[in-house]
Amino acid sequence: MLNMDFxxxxxxxxxxxxxxxxxxxGVARKPLAREDAESGHATSIxxxxxxxSFSRHEHPLGEEILVLEGVFSDETGxxxxxxxxxxxxLSEHHPFVDQETVIWVKTGHLPFQRSFS
Incomplete structure (x- = not known):
């Protein structure tokens, strides 16, 4: 655990x-907070x-990204x-870039809400 005492x-x-x-x-990071090595709540640059590119993967409890430099891409744009x-x-994507790109990313922190129809 890294910086998980809120x-x-x-x-x-x-x-x-x-x-x-x-x-x-070709992908490096600066961890800011992390629950587990490769899963759970994490915040990084x-x-x-x-x-x-990063292989297609799923995000239990969601993901937020802020593009700081360059152009971040996935199959949706x-x-x-x-x-x-x-x-x-549980969203999924296959991220990739054409040029050097830096992002802030936070995963595993959004509340799970069931939709009622």
Whole structure:
């Protein structure tokens, strides 16, 4: 667990953090908060090298992305710098980039709500 005590203030100077490898080639990250190694609630800054991609994956309890630099893409579109994306519980996507791209991403934190019809 990393910075998961939400009663505590946390300040991280991300410009001073090292980029750490992710499970995908050409994708590195700076973890800000993390529940488990590769699952659960997590917040990170993520850098994609030109041409990098992440395999198709699901997001239990959703995902939020803010594109900080470049253009983030998936099978639903291209999202330039300044775009915010919120995807619901169990959403799936296959992210990729053409140019170097940096995003802020938070996963596993949105409430699960059943829809009633």
């Amino acid at each position: 009663d505590q203030r946390v300040v991280i100077r991300t410009s001073e953090q090292e980029w750490l490898p992710s499970p995908a080639s 993520v850098r994609y090298e030109p041409g990098a 291209d999202y330039p710098e300044g775009t915010w994306i919120r995807s619901p519980h």
